[in-house]
Amino acid sequence: MINNDDQCVISVQHVNKEYGNKQVLHDISLNVFKAEIFGILGPSGSGKTTLVKILIGMEQRSSGDVYILGTLMPKLNMLQQIGYMAQSDALYTELTALENLEFFASLYGVRGQHRSQRIQEVMELVNLKEHLYKQVGQYSGGMKRRLSLAISLLHEPALLILDEPTVGIDPILRQSIWRELRSLTAKGTTIVLTTHVMDEAEKCDRLGMIRDGELLAVDSPQALIDATQSSTLEEAFIHYGGIRS
Numbered sequence: 001m002i003n004n005d006d007q008c009v010i011s012v013q014h015v016n017k018e019y020g021n022k023q024v025l026h027d028i029s030l031n032v033f034k035a036e037i038f039g040i041l042g043p044s045g046s047g048k049t050t051l052v053k054i055l056i057g058m059e060q061r062s063s064g065d066v067y068i069l070g071t072l073m074p075k076l077n078m079l080q081q082i083g084y085m086a087q088s089d090a091l092y093t094e095l096t097a098l099e100n101l102e103f104f105a106s107l108y109g110v111r112g113q114h115r116s117q118r119i120q121e122v123m124e125l126v127n128l129k130e131h132l133y134k135q136v137g138q139y140s141g142g143m144k145r146r147l148s149l150a151i152s153l154l155h156e157p158a159l160l161i162l163d164e165p166t167v168g169i170d171p172i173l174r175q176s177i178w179r180e181l182r183s184l185t186a187k188g189t190t191i192v193l194t195t196h197v198m199d200e201a202e203k204c205d206r207l208g209m210i211r212d213g214e215l216l217a218v219d220s221p222q223a224l225i226d227a228t229q230s231s232t233l234e235e236a237f238i239h240y241g242g243i244r245s
């Protein structure tokens, strides 16, 4: 389906979102290209989660269009091609990790021997292999995050959307998760993630800076720094009005 490196995987066109009479996204337009890590950087309440939920169709937009792989969203069968990790973990705490993984694997149509193999692979990746049979209710917050990430990777989606993926994850594991994200993009996976952490944003190929539902700038971290003659990304963000003084 995708055979061109600069193919647009996500196209957001003039998206607005209102909750009641409060407008939380203002005329957002952006493109995400194949095999890049695109970060949505913004402070708490800036609209990051709302935007990613609109991308996958979990929230309705008030106006504008979203295309994923050329298909106008929302479209249920596109979800087979998308891995989504929400900010709050959607896990069955009374079940074991294995039971959670098996449940989501069957939702995604991952079956048989391939399913057992993928479960082992994703749990190894997030360093939870020895906790496979533990009830998720006994997991720590960081372990739940890692399990959620593992679940989003189960069906090897072409597009991975991660809402604050490394919150509550220690620095060493965070590094190994970033290595894995990089190896996924090397294989052609496109990744969109939200963050409010600058050192994480720096690792993205391109960034969309957002504040109060407005997209302030989109470019690579270095280009954003250079364009504003800043020495850090944080300075660039301040320059664009991302942080109120």
Ligand SMILES: Nc1ncnc2c1ncn2[C@@H]1O[C@H](COP(=O)(O)OP(=O)(O)OP(=O)(O)O)[C@@H](O)[C@H]1O
Pocket: 019, 024, 042, 043, 044, 045, 046, 047, 048, 049, 050, 051, 087, 196
């Ligand atoms: N279901 C809802 N009903 C009404 N307002 C909402 C709803 N969901 C989000 N909002 C509002 O929309 C704005 C954007 O929220 P959103 O969760 O998208 O921000 P965010 O950047 O993801 O924040 P955080 O980093 O804290 O998760 C906020 O003002 C929030 O209060």
